[in-house]
Amino acid sequence: MKTLISAAVLFVSVMPAFATDIITIDFAESEDFGPYLTDGEGRPLYVFSTDIRATDDQLAELSCTSAECLDTWRMVITSDDPQAGEGVDASLLGTVEHNHRQIVTYDGRPLYYSASDDGSVSPQSDKLEAFGGAWELIGPDPAGTADIAAGEALFADACAQCHGRTGRGMASFPSLTGMEAADVAELLKQYRAGETIGPNSALMRPVAAALSDQDIANLSTFIAEEFP
Numbered sequence: 001m002k003t004l005i006s007a008a009v010l011f012v013s014v015m016p017a018f019a020t021d022i023i024t025i026d027f028a029e030s031e032d033f034g035p036y037l038t039d040g041e042g043r044p045l046y047v048f049s050t051d052i053r054a055t056d057d058q059l060a061e062l063s064c065t066s067a068e069c070l071d072t073w074r075m076v077i078t079s080d081d082p083q084a085g086e087g088v089d090a091s092l093l094g095t096v097e098h099n100h101r102q103i104v105t106y107d108g109r110p111l112y113y114s115a116s117d118d119g120s121v122s123p124q125s126d127k128l129e130a131f132g133g134a135w136e137l138i139g140p141d142p143a144g145t146a147d148i149a150a151g152e153a154l155f156a157d158a159c160a161q162c163h164g165r166t167g168r169g170m171a172s173f174p175s176l177t178g179m180e181a182a183d184v185a186e187l188l189k190q191y192r193a194g195e196t197i198g199p200n201s202a203l204m205r206p207v208a209a210a211l212s213d214q215d216i217a218n219l220s221t222f223i224a225e226e227f228p
């Protein structure tokens with residue numbers, strides 16, 4: 001039995017980049033890292049912070065392209081639509097095409113295996129800095145848990161130059177004070193979908209296009225809490 005198990009683990013650890021099977025995405029729960037997505041064999045899956053998310057009309061822009069990176073982080077390939085295991089939101093599953101292969105995405109973000117997890121089904125870390133970005137486990141409900149600190153960091157990077165560090169805005173940049181988190185999230189999703197809200201929506205749309213559902217949850221919670 002023991003030999004059988006390690007043979008199976010070896011098989012999945014060697015195969016992912018070339019597998020032609022339809023993949024199932026499941027999730028597992030770790031005491032240290034909480035819930036995280038796995039493949040059907042229980043192997044942890046990661047997202048890369050510098051990948052640009054896929055939206056309906058645009059392919060994800062992949063940032064792990066060097067041979068060294070692709071050797072360390074292996075794209076999750078499927079031959080057909082990925083299947084959602086129990087507790088995984090099928091509507092968040094998708095694929096993007098890269099080098100004639102279908103890479104599995106969740107919430108628009110390409111999924112990867114970590115070579116450092118090979119032979120093991122428990123993740124070594126929930127966040128690793130490598131190849132110019134962060135490799136993170138992703139939960140089945142990415143928008144369900146807002147991370148205010150991540151929202152604060154992203155606001156300083158991507159929003160403060162227009163809306164001001166305290167969210168009070170200036171001239172044609174509206175104030176974000178006194179808003180409900182749900183309203184901020186709804187507006188960001190509308191801009192992300194390319195909708196026009198005020199006269200200067202063209203300034204907001206490209207910013208919002210880069211945001212994942214998780215980013216929106218983090219930002220809207222931060223804005224509602226910190227800019228009363």
Ligand code: HEC
Nearest residue numbers: 158159162172174184187197198199200201203204207219
């Ligand atoms: C390039 C400048 C710029 C940047 C960067 C920017 N915004 Fe905006 N934002 C605007 C402008 C201009 C508007 C008004 C758009 C319109 O007329 O529809 C706006 C509108 C908004 C609104 C709607 C406000 C309302 O009351 O209608 C929200 C919410 C918002 N931005 C959040 C953000 C967040 C969060 C970020 C960072 C991820 C961000 N913005 C980055 C310029 C910017």
